[in-house]
Amino acid sequence: MSRGRTILHEAVVLIRRHLPAGEDGLWAVINTAGLCCKGRLENQENSHWDAMLRHNVIGALRTARTFIPLLRNKKGRLINLGMNNNITSGLVAYTAARYAVEGASLALRQEIAPYGIHIITLQPNGITLEKIFAPPKIDDLIKSDDHTALEIQQPANRYLEYNLSVLPAQSMRMIEEALLSKSPKQNYKLTPDGKINLFNHTAVLVRNKIFHSKLQVS
Secondary structure, eight states: OOHHHHHHHHHHHHHHHHSOTTOOOOSEEEEOOOOOOOSOGGGOOHHHHHHHIIIIIIHHHHHHHHHHHHHHHHTOEEEEEOOOSSOOTTOHHHHHHHHHHHHHHHHHHHHSGGGTOEEEEEEOTTOOHHHHHOOOOOOOEEEOTTSOEEEOOOOTTHHHHSOOOOSOHHHHHHHHHHHHOSSOOSEEESSOHHHHHHHHHHHHHHHHHHHHHHHHHO
């Protein structure tokens, strides 16, 4: 059994162990696991493509297969990370993998519709991949006067008090709606198109301002 299957199996065992007495189902599973190897297609190795397809596509299929029984018992919802409409250079293979996840979600939505399970995709328009895939970090080290890293004792509840949010408030609201809505949509955009255009326009203005400033200094 591969490590991925082992981890998923252990997750189900752990979840069932902590469910309330008499319960054997889940309301929602959010699958945001993934891998992105940036780089121009002509410069990438086959191993990069294999890794991205394995983590993003096969990983999504394995997650769905593992948790469908628990979701079926509660008529819950599986939330996948879909494609990013704001495509930039260096993401050809990654984009292909995410389109595959979108297609798999569409087919799975039809296949398990009789079970009452909702299949939802989140489109991370305008959200950087580093934020989406970044694990939450809690700094357990401090610097002493001589710049030596020292381990510090953190309170036992530091994970409850730490702000784990790495997404904008608007994106968190979209995720909340996908989780809690009685009649969820099939797709949610984490950043509305209008805001993406505003971000892009602002970035262009800032870039031009810096460029002109450099010309004046020269």
